[in-house]
Amino acid sequence: MITMKDVSKTYPNGVTALSGVNIRIEQGEFVYIVGPSGAGKSTFVRLMYREVKASKGSIIINNTDMQRLKERKVPFLRRNIGVIFQDFKLLPKLSVYENIAFALEVIEESPRMIRKRVMEVLELVGLKSKARSIPDELSGGEQQRVSIARAIVNHPKIVIADEPTGNLDPDTSWGIMRIFEEINSRGTTVIMATHSKEIVNTIKKRVIAVEDGLIVRDEQRGEYGYEI
Numbered sequence: 001m002i003t004m005k006d007v008s009k010t011y012p013n014g015v016t017a018l019s020g021v022n023i024r025i026e027q028g029e030f031v032y033i034v035g036p037s038g039a040g041k042s043t044f045v046r047l048m049y050r051e052v053k054a055s056k057g058s059i060i061i062n063n064t065d066m067q068r069l070k071e072r073k074v075p076f077l078r079r080n081i082g083v084i085f086q087d088f089k090l091l092p093k094l095s096v097y098e099n100i101a102f103a104l105e106v107i108e109e110s111p112r113m114i115r116k117r118v119m120e121v122l123e124l125v126g127l128k129s130k131a132r133s134i135p136d137e138l139s140g141g142e143q144q145r146v147s148i149a150r151a152i153v154n155h156p157k158i159v160i161a162d163e164p165t166g167n168l169d170p171d172t173s174w175g176i177m178r179i180f181e182e183i184n185s186r187g188t189t190v191i192m193a194t195h196s197k198e199i200v201n202t203i204k205k206r207v208i209a210v211e212d213g214l215i216v217r218d219e220q221r222g223e224y225g226y227e228i
């Protein structure tokens with residue numbers, strides 16, 4: 001479960017990206033974060049994986065207090081939170097297999113377990129045949145599927161995606177959304193910042209709308225609500 005109480009974030013340059021945010025997200029929910037450009041969506045999700053720290057308020061994620069979490073403990077947090085970005089952020093010189101295995105090698109899993117888990121997630125994202133390819137040899141959609149596989153290989157309870165379909169064409173985006181739905185159906189919380197009206201209005205989920213750093217709407221099976 002994720003709770004934010006009276007959370008504000010002011011960046012060092014004085015910009016207040018979020019103010020007075022109160023939210024509760026239960027385990028297993030699927031939540032879209034929507035809003036105009038610059039509204040504070042990325043800041044909202046970055047707070048959850050401690051890419052940024054709140055200036056005020058409290059953020060508790062599965063009993064961990066984000067404000068008190070020491071910098072050296074952040075890598076442990078990331079094992080329970082998978083993060084997916086618009087630009088994939090794969091390691092260009094490593095194969096698909098190695099990109100995914102890397103997340104397990106750093107926590108010293110056995111080679112046998114690593115192989116089993118990597119092949120399982122590659123199967124889930126439909127990329128078993130590309131295990132030996134490097135990212136440059138893949139399409140954008142395939143690269144995003146690798147980054148999803150990497151994010152879930154540790155079986156995190158929460159997956160956070162910041163504009164995961166922002167660089168993809170519509171057809172490819174639907175395929176990516178099916179993977180997120182599958183992950184969510186297995187009990188993982190999915191939190192997704194998106195600008196895609198089509199996706200939000202078609203695959204109906206909870207919608208949290210952010211404008212000027214404030215939460216202005218929070219609806220189950222909500223609409224995108226903006227004219228793009």
Ligand SMILES: Nc1ncnc2c1ncn2[C@@H]1O[C@H](COP(=O)(O)OP(=O)(O)OP(=O)(O)O)[C@@H](O)[C@H]1O
Pocket residue numbers: 011012013015016017035036037038039040041042043044
């Ligand atoms: N690292 C930073 N330092 C200073 N200001 C920042 C930083 N990151 C974001 N901001 C500012 O905070 C505000 C909210 O930005 P944020 O990236 O959270 O919005 P967003 O809703 O994700 O926008 P977009 O849809 O364009 O990605 C903006 O005014 C932005 O310029």
